[in-house]
Amino acid sequence: MSNYDTIVIGAGHNGLICAAYLAKKGQRVLVLEAAPAAGGLAMTREFHPGFKASVAHSLNQFSGKIAADLNLKAHGFDSSGQAMPTVALDPDGKHISISDDALQGAGEDDAASYVKYRKAMKTFARALEPFWAKTMPGVGNNSLGELMTFGQLGLRLRMMGKEDMLEFLRVATLPMRDLMDEYFSDKRLQAALSWDGLVGAKLAPRSPNSAVFGLLYRMIGEHQGMHSIPASGISGLVNALQGAATAAGAEVRFDAPVKRVVVDADENGLRASGVELVGGETVTASRVVSSADPQTTFLKLVGARHLEIEFANRIQRLRCEGYVAKLHLALKGAPNIPGLSDANARMIIADQPDALEFAFDDAKYGGYSQNPVMEVLLPSLTDSSLAPAGQHVLSANIMYVPANLKGGWTDEARADLSRRVMDTLEAHIPGLADLVVHAELLTPADLESQFRVTGGHWHHTEFAVDQMLMMRPTYEAGQYATPLPGLYLCGAGSHPGGGLMGGPGHNAAHEILK
Amino acid sequence: MTNEPAMSADPFQGERPRHTHFHERQAALNVREAWSAWNGFRFADYYYDPEYEYFCIRNFCGTYDICPMQKYYISGPDAAAMLDRMVTRDIKKLNVNRVTYCVWCTDEGRIVDDGTIFRISEDTYMLTCGSPSVSWLRKSAIGFDDVTITDMTDEIAGLSLQGPTSYSTLKAMGLEGLETLKPFGIMRFPFNGVELMVSRTGFTGDLGYELWIDPSQALAMWDALYAAGKDFGIHPYGETATDMARLEAGFIMPDMELSESLKTIHFEHDQSPFELNLGWLVDFKKPHFNGRRALLEERERGPKWTLVKLDIPGNKVAEGAIMYDTEDCDNEIGYVTSAMWSPSVKANIALAMIKTPALKGDIWAEIYYQKELRYYRKMALCEVKDKPFWMPARTRQTPPEVYS
Numbered sequence: 061m062s063n064y065d066t067i068v069i070g071a072g073h074n075g076l077i078c079a080a081y082l083a084k085k086g087q088r089v090l091v092l093e094a095a096p097a098a099g100g101l102a103m104t105r106e107f108h109p110g111f112k113a114s115v116a117h118s119l120n121q122f123s124g125k126i127a128a129d130l131n132l133k134a135h136g137f138d139s140s141g142q143a144m145p146t147v148a149l150d151p152d153g154k155h156i157s158i159s160d161d162a163l164q165g166a167g168e169d170d171a172a173s174y175v176k177y178r179k180a181m182k183t184f185a186r187a188l189e190p191f192w193a194k195t196m197p198g199v200g201n202n203s204l205g206e207l208m209t210f211g212q213l214g215l216r217l218r219m220m221g222k223e224d225m226l227e228f229l230r231v232a233t234l235p236m237r238d239l240m241d242e243y244f245s246d247k248r249l250q251a252a253l254s255w256d257g258l259v260g261a262k263l264a265p266r267s268p269n270s271a272v273f274g275l276l277y278r279m280i281g282e283h284q285g286m287h288s289i290p291a292s293g294i295s296g297l298v299n300a301l302q303g304a305a306t307a308a309g310a311e312v313r314f315d316a317p318v319k320r321v322v323v324d325a326d327e328n329g330l331r332a333s334g335v336e337l338v339g340g341e342t343v344t345a346s347r348v349v350s351s352a353d354p355q356t357t358f359l360k361l362v363g364a365r366h367l368e369i370e371f372a373n374r375i376q377r378l379r380c381e382g383y384v385a386k387l388h389l390a391l392k393g394a395p396n397i398p399g400l401s402d403a404n405a406r407m408i409i410a411d412q413p414d415a416l417e418f419a420f421d422d423a424k425y426g427g428y429s430q431n432p433v434m435e436v437l438l439p440s441l442t443d444s445s446l447a448p449a450g451q452h453v454l455s456a457n458i459m460y461v462p463a464n465l466k467g468g469w470t471d472e473a474r475a476d477l478s479r480r481v482m483d484t485l486e487a488h489i490p491g492l493a494d495l496v497v498h499a500e501l502l503t504p505a506d507l508e509s510q511f512r513v514t515g516g517h518w519h520h521t522e523f524a525v526d527q528m529l530m531m532r533p534t535y536e537a538g539q540y541a542t543p544l545p546g547l548y549l550c551g552a553g554s555h556p557g558g559g560l561m562g563g564p565g566h567n568a569a570h571e572i573l574k
Numbered sequence: 575m576t577n578e579p580a581m582s583a584d585p586f587q588g589e590r591p592r593h594t595h596f597h598e599r600q601a602a603l604n605v606r607e608a609w610s611a612w613n614g615f616r617f618a619d620y621y622y623d624p625e626y627e628y629f630c631i632r633n634f635c636g637t638y639d640i641c642p643m644q645k646y647y648i649s650g651p652d653a654a655a656m657l658d659r660m661v662t663r664d665i666k667k668l669n670v671n672r673v674t675y676c677v678w679c680t681d682e683g684r685i686v687d688d689g690t691i692f693r694i695s696e697d698t699y700m701l702t703c704g705s706p707s708v709s710w711l712r713k714s715a716i717g718f719d720d721v722t723i724t725d726m727t728d729e730i731a732g733l734s735l736q737g738p739t740s741y742s743t744l745k746a747m748g749l750e751g752l753e754t755l756k757p758f759g760i761m762r763f764p765f766n767g768v769e770l771m772v773s774r775t776g777f778t779g780d781l782g783y784e785l786w787i788d789p790s791q792a793l794a795m796w797d798a799l800y801a802a803g804k805d806f807g808i809h810p811y812g813e814t815a816t817d818m819a820r821l822e823a824g825f826i827m828p829d830m831e832l833s834e835s836l837k838t839i840h841f842e843h844d845q846s847p848f849e850l851n852l853g854w855l856v857d858f859k860k861p862h863f864n865g866r867r868a869l870l871e872e873r874e875r876g877p878k879w880t881l882v883k884l885d886i887p888g889n890k891v892a893e894g895a896i897m898y899d900t901e902d903c904d905n906e907i908g909y910v911t912s913a914m915w916s917p918s919v920k921a922n923i924a925l926a927m928i929k930t931p932a933l934k935g936d937i938w939a940e941i942y943y944q945k946e947l948r949y950y951r952k953m954a955l956c957e958v959k960d961k962p963f964w965m966p967a968r969t970r971q972t973p974p975e976v977y978s
Contacts, residue, residue: 327858327859368867543867
């Protein structure tokens with residue numbers, strides 16, 4: 061008799077969500093987490109005495125359905141945070157502030173275009189919304205239910221009306237730059253609005269593929285793509301998820317890294333029957349659900365020898381190189397940003413789309429830009445628990461920093477990148493350097509080693525048309541079940557994808573309970 | 575100017591078929607200059623006369639150049655596990671100095687290629703197959719840390735010696751102890767300071783051996799073999815005679831019965847082991863091998879096609895014939911893949927792919943044949959044969975019969 065019905069590998073948000081749904085249905089669930097606390101890339105941790113931060117620093121798409129299903133409010137998660145404006149930061153103080161429905165600081169034409177742009181994007185995002193919380197049908201012999209999902213997608217696109225549908229099909233795989241050029245003339249605005257289509261991906265403004273899909277995927281939250289920090293902070297969400305899971309009866313063990321998935325072999329074939337921990341302990345279960353990334357799950361924990369050859373090769377060639385570095389600064393006071401009345405904003409530093417493009421070009425060839433582009437937040441303005449009174453935390457996502465730096469991430473390379481990032485920040489926030497008590501730079505390589513995610517990739521594997529929907533992470537594993545009986549996926553490498561959204565955990569639980 | 579090729583340089587260098595280790599001797603004997611190519615090597619269709627060479631295989635002995643066949647060493651502590659996961663047979667059962675015939679499949683259970691695996695030492699296996707396979711082998715090795723794949727095609731000279739007098743020839747060459755070598759066994763003999771590996775294997779359904787030696791001694795071995803075989807009718811044979819002999823034995827031929835899955839474009843125009851009547855190679859007792867899931871499903875529902883051996887009345891060869899369920903050609907049920915008049919069996923034989931459900935009814939071949947450029951058509955009611963057309967007792971007899 062197995063110890064558990066289900067073992068979930070990883071107590072990131074998707075692992076906890078999956079565990080909570082399963083436990084609610086009466087399953088005996090064990091969540092095994094390698095780290096000393098829950099949250100994965102959303103774990104709030106002290107990076108300097110008294111100063112805390114989490115790699116994922118804001119919410120823009122967390123599923124309202126999951127919050128309601130798991131009654132996260134009762135567990136301390138208050139999603140009613142105000143949406144922050146996105147600000148295209150200008151060193152001369154001529155910022156453009158972008159809110160849900162209006163622009164401030166931009167020209168009249170751009171302001172008028174923005175209304176149309178948001179309307180169109182919201183229409184498209186709404187049409188796609190139901191599919192992020194649904195298992196995508198496999199390709200091949202489909203059940204009636206799967207065919208209905210296909211039909212529903214077609215119908216929803218058609219329901220937009222002919223004009224909108226054609227427009228959606230036209231822009232869906234458009235490079236972000238083309239979309240921006242069609243709507244806006246201000247370069248700084250173009251760069252800031254491009255950000256959400258590109259961040260976390262190996263895509264530049266001029267790259268075709270999935271930027272618009274990425275943008276629409278990020279628009280499914282309650283603020284339709286605008287970011288917020290809940291009053292209880294990111295830690296409030298993680299704590300609530302852990303609370304919901306344990307309240308439902310799931311057991312969560314920390315400091316319990318999994319060494320391998322135990323695979324039973326007999327004349328009936330192979331079957332995942334549990335896990336072996338690094339410490340040597342073996343825990344058995346009817347099924348194992350992994351929220352680790354697909355390469356970690358299949359190649360490290362299961363082992364390619366237990367998979368079929370072509371499948372293992374598809375997993376091996378998944379594109380998993382992270383392109384976002386993270387900077388955390390402990391500040392002894394509040395920074396002053398000239399021309400910005402409220403620093404509680406998501407500030408984008410990229411003066412034009414070409415700044416993104418050229419930074420990407422550097423990364424493409426294994427380097428990083430002289431002029432890093434970034435997204436900057438001061439999360440302690442909302443969540444006062446992150447820093448001692450009167451002091452603050454600056455959190456920045458720095459884009460186009462490759463995991464595989466040519467020459468490797470030496471101390472010199474890290475110091476050089478830090479210097480460039482600090483110089484760029486100082487140019488936009490004069491006096492910032494004098495406030496810095498401590499700086500922590502996490503390259504994608506650091507994210508990989510500290511958070512056990514291949515390539516330090518936010519989305520576990522690239523969110524791109526060849527790796528999304530029923531192809532995520534690859535066919536035969538796109539419906540959460542895998543070719544190895546007893547093994548399921550529930551992490552960001554599964555449909556719908558990464559970000560603090562919860563779809564993979566939710567959908568995987570739904571498949572398991574089917 | 576230094577980059578300019580010299581005037582004498584061959585502008586097609588690298589494009590021309592390469593010469594095998596036995597080419598020098600074979601070229602001298604290729605009276606008809608009947609060359610084609612296999613895997614980039616110059617390769618004889620026949621040397622003198624295909625029928626004569628066929629009769630050498632069946633009545634004396636002949637040599638067939640297997641240098642162009644691909645040879646890979648798969649070695650290391652994980653070699654057995656890697657091969658066992660790749661092929662459908664249980665490789666763990668293969669003892670040292672034994673050989674086994676295998677197929678390996680895609681994830682969908684369609685045949686990538688067939689070939690033989692030689693266990694040449696505890697941790698070293700030699701895989702031989704018709705087509706270059708290094709890419710598939712490398713893909714198959716992912717997840718096996720302790721395995722090395724080495725392409726040995728150029729490093730080993732291989733020569734097949736087939737026919738009833740093959741044993742006597744090798745004995746005359748001085749291979750002491752060969753009488754104990756059983757089918758699919760391997761023995762080693764010293765030869766000119768190198769090792770001559772002999773396996774009792776072949777592709778003719780007859781008594782026969784395959785000789786494997788360091789290329790430096792290839793011609794010396796040839797000369798010794800031909801000196802020993804002079805009175806045993808030894809003669810080189812090419813592709814045409816091979817094709818005749820293997821068809822009588824009921825063996826499948828790439829590009830005839832088998833369309834390698836990785837090279838097949840149209841859906842299911844490749845084959846599964848069950849479709850080629852090779853279900854006996856699929857060992858479901860093994861917990862895991864590539865294609866197992868798909869093959870299990872196929873076994874449950876039955877293969878769509880089945881390769882059958884046919885005895886066809888008359889003497890009109892059914893090459894390219896389309897098969898029907900009635901003499902009036904009501905429903906198409908399959909097609910002939912290989913056909914010949916078998917001189918040894920004295921029968922009009924063929925291999926054909928038939929839609930499995932149609933095997934319950936009659937199988938009619940629509941045969942087109944020619945008489946002095948004029949085409950004729952006839953319908954022939956075929957008989958399905960379960961046994962190979964030709965498989966004499968001498969093939970397996972140990973020790974083999976001695977001729978003198």
